[in-house]
Amino acid sequence: MVTCTGCGLLCDDIEVVVENGKIKETRNACRRGAARMRGCMNRLSPSVNQKPSDIKNCIRKAADILRNARSPMLFGWSNSTCEAQLKGIQLARKLNAAIDDTSSFCQGILIEKVLQKKFRTCSLEDIRDKADVLVYWGSDAQDSLPRHLSRFSYFPRGESRQRGYEEDRIAIAIDVRESNTAKICKGHFYRIPLKGDWDFILALMDALSGKVPSYDSKKMLELASIMKKAEFGAIFLGIGLTYSIKEDFDILQKLADMLPNINIMPMVGPYNMRGFNEALFKETSFVNRVKFDGKASHDSSYSIVEALRNKSIDTLLIVGSDPLSSLPRSAISHLANIPIICIDPCVTLTSRIASVTIPCAYSGVENGGSAVRMDGKVVELTKILTTNFPSDEEILTRLTEAL
């Protein structure tokens, strides 16, 4: 059995069939996981200024660029092992660089609140064994964490939930779209208008405190009653909700305080985003957007989006991420002005415009290490295939030495 690094669930029940040094078949993995384990068609090759090179020379060149940078940023990290992430944080310290990860424009705020113990939370095993009420809020788990419902929440038998979804569990979806997850939550789908989460929370709080909610009162009272009666419930918070309420998490905290039997769990897409958030939090008390300068400062201007918009960085080292693909084009024109160093197993949109590209092994397939599951559990990754590509951890070590 090996662990899949396709998403933040880190399923550890995957069987693989290896043939001629390649993964021929996977068992138990979902489509996303199977694709991740088989790997991409376009492996990255070492290059300097778009010309073929070797890894040694690329690392030397990357070190030159970083040495001459006045305000570098190190970005990515959510697809790296914990060991590589620690190396990245050390490198940022050494360079007095800014460091940020993809949680900066996704679930970072929420993960920070969980690490600060502002919300009651639990493990995925607790959910599987005990949960009777499951609320997917702004989260289409079926498409983004595909085995969430089947391994941990709605479908499995659990210690105190012998009859699973047929009798013992209720799944609820709150979303602007009738997602594939919402489809499963038959009769318990609450469709909200775009940006309607805030009003929905207020109405739910009214219903919970016995007032007549201003908004869809019949359905709201029904939802409040289900949530109140929960013996052990969970709200799975997706980016739909995070993007909608942004920084106003106090209101969510007030809602959580009214529901003592309900746990809050951020849904984490990339396999080790939480690992990076926890590591940086341990060192600096912040989960992302940090600038080292003798001390660690935190500010939204150190977020990848603002740093690119404000053109406040002069070099970007990217590990396992593709900002040219995942960020708004209107925010990232600065990528055309600065040297970019890309460390990735595959060719990405960003690697196509990078000054230096350094190919690395696929973590969880070609190198081992550890990662933090979406609920905070540390999971070991297995090396399944042998490769000549160094791990990102090794590249970062060699890069730090070359400096």
Added chain:
Amino acid sequence: MPIDVGKFLKSPEYEIKITTYRDIFQVEALERDRFGEEYRKLSACIMMGRNDLKKMGLKAGDRVRVSNNCGSVVVEVKETKREEPGGLAFMVNSPWSNALVSGDTGGKGIPEFKNINAKVSLVKDEVTTLESLIGIFRK
């Protein structure tokens, strides 16, 4: 020879709100080959409910230009399989949707990935290629 007036007329533009979502088949294609045809086909599209399509005189398979002051892309129209309340279109999260997302975050660093205002109009142009989306970034 009669003049083909239609040739000079611009197709009507319709204001639309777009939200983005994730799709497991598209993510699968991304893992395999983000430059591949499959990924483009599953990404460069906009989904709308039947009533909205009717209102705009569009049908599945048409190509539309979706544009706003952040950018403009040509994508294929698809019809949602479910009943929709209307007024909201869906694009899977991808470089095509990101061409339309505003970079203005009010200084907060979180763009409005799921809340896009744009105009849609029927076109005959080809679907925007990934290469053309990267083009301007080349050094």
